[in-house]
Amino acid sequence: MHSVVRPNAWVALKLPSGSTKVIQIAPNTTISLGKYGSFPSNLIIGRPYHLTFELQDKLPNETFSRLRVVPADELYAEVFAEEAGPGCATPDAAGANDTVISTTDGEEFSLVDDKGNVVARSNREVLDENARQTLTQDEIEELKREGTNAGKDVIAKLLLSHTALDQKTSFSLAKYKLLKTKKYIRRFQVLPIDVENLAHWQLEERDASKIMDMRAEMIGLVGCWGNVHYGGDEVFLPDPKTSSAEGAGACVPVDRDVLKGRWLAVDDTCGLLVAAMAERMGILYEGENTESEVKAEEHKGMATEQAPARSEIPEKPQSNTPATESTQKDGDAEMTDAPTKPVKRESDVKPKQLNPRPSDFATPYSQTNTITVIHATSQPNLSLLNYWGFDITAPNHPPHPLLNHLLTLSWLQLLKPELDTAYSTPPPTATPETLASWKPSRRGNFHRKRRRYARIRHIVDSTRTGNFSGLVCASTMDPISILRHTLPLLAGGAPVAIYSPSVESLAALADCFSVPRRTAWVSGAAPEIEGMSNEELERWPGNERFPLNPTLLQGVSIQTSRARRWQVLPGRTHPLMTERGGADGYVFTAWKAIPAEGKVAAKGKFKRRKVESEAATPAAA
Amino acid sequence: MTATTRNGVSPFLDPGPHTKANSLAILQLSRDNLLPVYLKPLTGEHDGYAEGAVVNTRYGSFPHSTMLNVPWGSQIRASKVDTGSRGRKRKREDGDDAFREATGASEKDNEDLATAVTGDSAAAVKQAVADTSGFIHVLPPTPELWTTSLPHRTQVVYTPDYSYILHRIRARPGSVLIEAGAGSGSFTHAAVRAVYNGYPAEGERKGKVFSFEFHEQRYHKMKQELSDHGLDELVQLTHRDVYNGGFAVDGKSPEADAVFLDLPAPWEALPHLSRRRPASSHVNGSATGNEQTDWVSPLNPNKSVYLCTFSPCIEQVTRTVSAMRRLGWVDIDMVEIANRKLHTSRERVGLNLNFDRGVNNSAHDVEEAITRLAEIEARFREHAAKPRDGDEEMDSADEAAEPAGQNSAATNGGTPAEATSGTAPWMEGRLITRGEPEIKTHTSYLVFAVLPREWTEEDEAAAAVKFPVGKEQKVIGAMDRAARKQERREQLQQQQQGASSRKARRKERDEKMAEVSG
Numbered sequence A: 001m002h003s004v005v006r007p008n009a010w011v012a013l014k015l016p017s018g019s020t021k022v023i024q025i026a027p028n029t030t031i032s033l034g035k036y037g038s039f040p041s042n043l044i045i046g047r048p049y050h051l052t053f054e055l056q057d058k059l060p061n062e063t064f065s066r067l068r069v070v071p072a073d074e075l076y077a078e079v080f081a082e083e084a085g086p087g088c089a090t091p092d093a094a095g096a097n098d099t100v101i102s103t104t105d106g107e108e109f110s111l112v113d114d115k116g117n118v119v120a121r122s123n124r125e126v127l128d129e130n131a132r133q134t135l136t137q138d139e140i141e142e143l144k145r146e147g148t149n150a151g152k153d154v155i156a157k158l159l160l161s162h163t164a165l166d167q168k169t170s171f172s173l174a175k176y177k178l179l180k181t182k183k184y185i186r187r188f189q190v191l192p193i194d195v196e197n198l199a200h201w202q203l204e205e206r207d208a209s210k211i212m213d214m215r216a217e218m219i220g221l222v223g224c225w226g227n228v229h230y231g232g233d234e235v236f237l238p239d240p241k242t243s244s245a246e247g248a249g250a251c252v253p254v255d256r257d258v259l260k261g262r263w264l265a266v267d268d269t270c271g272l273l274v275a276a277m278a279e280r281m282g283i284l285y286e287g288e289n290t291e292s293e294v295k296a297e298e299h300k301g302m303a304t305e306q307a308p309a310r311s312e313i314p315e316k317p318q319s320n321t322p323a324t325e326s327t328q329k330d331g332d333a334e335m336t337d338a339p340t341k342p343v344k345r346e347s348d349v350k351p352k353q354l355n356p357r358p359s360d361f362a363t364p365y366s367q368t369n370t371i372t373v374i375h376a377t378s379q380p381n382l383s384l385l386n387y388w389g390f391d392i393t394a395p396n397h398p399p400h401p402l403l404n405h406l407l408t409l410s411w412l413q414l415l416k417p418e419l420d421t422a423y424s425t426p427p428p429t430a431t432p433e434t435l436a437s438w439k440p441s442r443r444g445n446f447h448r449k450r451r452r453y454a455r456i457r458h459i460v461d462s463t464r465t466g467n468f469s470g471l472v473c474a475s476t477m478d479p480i481s482i483l484r485h486t487l488p489l490l491a492g493g494a495p496v497a498i499y500s501p502s503v504e505s506l507a508a509l510a511d512c513f514s515v516p517r518r519t520a521w522v523s524g525a526a527p528e529i530e531g532m533s534n535e536e537l538e539r540w541p542g543n544e545r546f547p548l549n550p551t552l553l554q555g556v557s558i559q560t561s562r563a564r565r566w567q568v569l570p571g572r573t574h575p576l577m578t579e580r581g582g583a584d585g586y587v588f589t590a591w592k593a594i595p596a597e598g599k600v601a602a603k604g605k606f607k608r609r610k611v612e613s614e615a616a617t618p619a620a621a
Numbered sequence B: 001m002t003a004t005t006r007n008g009v010s011p012f013l014d015p016g017p018h019t020k021a022n023s024l025a026i027l028q029l030s031r032d033n034l035l036p037v038y039l040k041p042l043t044g045e046h047d048g049y050a051e052g053a054v055v056n057t058r059y060g061s062f063p064h065s066t067m068l069n070v071p072w073g074s075q076i077r078a079s080k081v082d083t084g085s086r087g088r089k090r091k092r093e094d095g096d097d098a099f100r101e102a103t104g105a106s107e108k109d110n111e112d113l114a115t116a117v118t119g120d121s122a123a124a125v126k127q128a129v130a131d132t133s134g135f136i137h138v139l140p141p142t143p144e145l146w147t148t149s150l151p152h153r154t155q156v157v158y159t160p161d162y163s164y165i166l167h168r169i170r171a172r173p174g175s176v177l178i179e180a181g182a183g184s185g186s187f188t189h190a191a192v193r194a195v196y197n198g199y200p201a202e203g204e205r206k207g208k209v210f211s212f213e214f215h216e217q218r219y220h221k222m223k224q225e226l227s228d229h230g231l232d233e234l235v236q237l238t239h240r241d242v243y244n245g246g247f248a249v250d251g252k253s254p255e256a257d258a259v260f261l262d263l264p265a266p267w268e269a270l271p272h273l274s275r276r277r278p279a280s281s282h283v284n285g286s287a288t289g290n291e292q293t294d295w296v297s298p299l300n301p302n303k304s305v306y307l308c309t310f311s312p313c314i315e316q317v318t319r320t321v322s323a324m325r326r327l328g329w330v331d332i333d334m335v336e337i338a339n340r341k342l343h344t345s346r347e348r349v350g351l352n353l354n355f356d357r358g359v360n361n362s363a364h365d366v367e368e369a370i371t372r373l374a375e376i377e378a379r380f381r382e383h384a385a386k387p388r389d390g391d392e393e394m395d396s397a398d399e400a401a402e403p404a405g406q407n408s409a410a411t412n413g414g415t416p417a418e419a420t421s422g423t424a425p426w427m428e429g430r431l432i433t434r435g436e437p438e439i440k441t442h443t444s445y446l447v448f449a450v451l452p453r454e455w456t457e458e459d460e461a462a463a464a465v466k467f468p469v470g471k472e473q474k475v476i477g478a479m480d481r482a483a484r485k486q487e488r489r490e491q492l493q494q495q496q497q498g499a500s501s502r503k504a505r506r507k508e509r510d511e512k513m514a515e516v517s518g
Helices: A077-084 A091-097 A137-146 A149-160 A163-167 A170-184 A195-204 A216-225 A272-281 A290-302 A306-311 A324-337 A343-349 A383-388 A411-415 A432-437 A440-465 A479-489 A504-511 A515-522 A534-538 A609-614 B084-093 B097-102 B104-121 B143-149 B159-168 B186-195 B216-228 B266-272 B289-293 B314-326 B366-385 B391-422 B457-466 B481-517
Strands: A010-014 A020-024 A029-033 A038-040 A052-055 A067-069 A118-120 A187-192 A260-267 A368-375 A406-410 A470-474 A495-500 A553-567 A586-592 B024-030 B033-038 B054-057 B060-063 B075-080 B129-139 B176-180 B208-213 B235-239 B258-261 B305-311 B330-349 B430-435 B445-451 B474-478
Touching: A010 A195, A020 A195, A020 B474, A077 B314, A137 A149, A149 A170, A195 A216, A195 A272, A195 A383, A195 B159, A216 A272, A216 A470, A216 A495, A216 A553, A216 A586, A216 B143, A216 B159, A260 A272, A260 A479, A272 A368, A272 A383, A272 A470, A368 A411, A368 A440, A406 A411, A406 A440, A411 A440, A411 A479, A470 A479, A479 A495, A479 A504, A495 A504, A504 A553, A504 A586, A504 B330, A504 B430, A553 B129, A553 B159, B024 B054, B024 B143, B033 B054, B033 B143, B060 B129, B143 B159, B143 B186, B159 B186, B159 B305, B159 B330, B159 B445, B176 B186, B186 B208, B208 B216, B216 B235, B258 B266, B266 B314, B305 B314, B314 B330, B314 B445
Parallel strands: A029 B474, A260 A368, A260 A470, A368 A406, A470 A495, B060 B075, B176 B208, B176 B258, B208 B235, B258 B305
Antiparallel strands: A010 A020, A010 A187, A029 A038, A052 A067, A052 A187, A495 A586, A553 A586, A553 B330, B024 B033, B024 B129, B054 B060, B075 B129, B305 B445, B330 B430, B330 B445
């Protein structure tokens, strides 16, 4: 993934001003960067990420700007000049003297071009005594319109026309130049849309509250403490091959033993948390299989688009999947590479004869490596997943790994499934003859309902089976209430990681597991739990004094993390002056424990401390 | 190595539902006190214990047999284990003569006991008997638990740092990662989990970590650890000085997607992480002519490569960044991570609370303070009003005053005590959070950078042929005013056309309807 920019991929364009533009790169369009200019999208499609491009001046016979890759040497030309200069050899001297540099001693502020030659020196222009900036707004506009040399000329002229330039210290000069560069240089960088970049963009430039102010530090912490990782090769239940006349009884029962590597998520960050988890589990990106991608890459280099790529489909190792996904995925990846085909038509092209449609009650979900999202509204809000080509609301979705690895259900479906219409209404049945007599639309509806029923059945039943490998939350709901209903679903030793922008709700949760409360619980302060089995205790609804069974979690801990960003420049290394404030972000972590049956005493073994300290081995008692 | 020789999936990646023999488990003694243990199967007496292998802690003794084949996360009770006689026996075996003389009298008995135990242990191991001294929890190993419990060989990269690093260097299932300076292995374990997407079949490219360690003893320890943890197929550990030797393994490129350098001088290793053979000026090592000729880039040629270096000192950072710039790395970003753990507790302040530990017996608000002060004043006045006769009277006056004071306390200040008698003691007071007593203020500086893939004239020419320009129709992204106006105009025109054609159609239909009805 993210080798080159693919047609119709979402990318982030980083502009000199520091702002980011997130757009979908449609082929054969013009991408406009506002004041920095515009260029044809085909000039970045098929090119690698992270290159810095410069918009060149329009050629006389062309109507668009061509792009030039700016080599790294050029990007850092000024830093190199500084490092080479006398100011840097003794970095502290530059700081201490705070030398006022004159316009004639050149090096420090003269402008260097790609080859390191000085292109402009101050004495080339006559400086006006009165104004600080001698260029008038009109003149600047004029220069911009001429817009030669990717804005570098404007910057040079601006610097040279600044009368007080000779009074500036090297520091303020650098600052002034940076300011002008940000404004006028016509450069941009293409970044891939991954969780890190998208979250950063949401946080800094869009609505931070939409993702609950979740910074990269927090995404990393939650993912690690939740132990979210690849949960095993995908396993599918066999297709029951039901006929249309069979009802609910023909559904495939949930097999507890094959369910593995499943994580439970509660996500109020519009899908960012799910995306982060999916990224860690390897189910976020299409064409995740790097091997085939590399191969495709090689093919692309030498041959025409699709013929060689098709041949590799049979090579793919077929797991015990119903053959649908893996083949389609590859075909799809190839299709996207074809330059002019829009995405939408992919479903038409997929080879129908290869995969006969599974029966209505076939379970479309993998039994391993899945994310189960519990949502408080009737539909989950996972809108940010759109940036990775996954739309939870689309009825006929083109192939995507999340399709059969992301399960969503509402709290009602989890806790009171009998009240949920979709779950409790038995599926319609019809004999093949009646079915054949119907109009296609009615027949389609019939199958759709049956498929939906089987899907929801499977999601609800498998979720209620429990045995999840971990719970990850970023929710606005009270964490105590979330844990009350999700703790029984976790396997023993499974980690719990809950993110919250503020500490109060997590503190209240941690307090439910405080040592005094646990001690009181063990010593029988809750008379109503007398004689309950472990099973009953796990599902115990809690009371005012014990909101949760305090023995169900171990190692309860709250932490917060913050990354402090630094500027590293020769002689000018220091932490940034300002950074994003707002919510700090906290993470609650713990492990699901399985308490021993019956009373557990813990009086300790501290009485013979003296003997212990004398003995060399810890065994001596 | 193929999948058949492998002894199951690593417990770090899939621990299974139960604890298993010969597998790693993390024993949680108390909140931050973790102990890694390789559970031994029940084979008989071990190390002098009749119960087989035993873990001794301050919370009691825990024979491995009580921790085998239980669900992960289980609470385990301590067992009654005879640690005494065994301790003496082992010391004697060590040849501690002084000790032998001291315990000479009981030597014979011990020997008899020992032989008796070994004699029948082959057949049956002593059943562990539950003790009341305490309990522990047995947790499945994760990189987080391992990081807090592993045997330190070097400075450890802790979870706050490695979680952020792995997120930033895009270590994902299927990535290949280079790690130099394996150290204690905390980062290695976290990295394996991040890149794991199944064990590789023969010749298959799967997520993998290429780890390099310069120190020979650490290398051997690490090697043993990896094989104990079932990770040796996923981590390729190499004993090498990467400053001089570079990163190619067996002459082949790892084709890494991400790099993590925990080295004292990252700038010496950086030239090896290039797309093209570095100019000799960059490499200060003594590379032989042979190495020069078949130099391969250790990086994935098809992707941008993400890098992170981990250095404690700012001087290291400046040199590293400078080297990065010269080697073409972009998006250079330096951060440091400040992590704080928070403890929650109940802050109990009040005059009438009990005298438990952690209770602050001072007034909890102004009203309580005033009540108490007024009480004291009243008592003082009462006392002053009494005639001063003699010592005897003084004493009796004191005695008289005391019960009075207690009474008033019961009437005025006594209410909180009565109120709290309703609330449980663990819910008293205000819930507060505070930092731990000692915080790690600095671990290391993290420098991140990206090296874009190489893009040659030929690549550009091929891409230009494949995606020709000149057929642009629409404008996307931010538009300047002229472009926006132009597009608006076109849109309007189209709409008008659409509207007019719709109108025309409706008219037509109406006419038809009229005809039919007519």
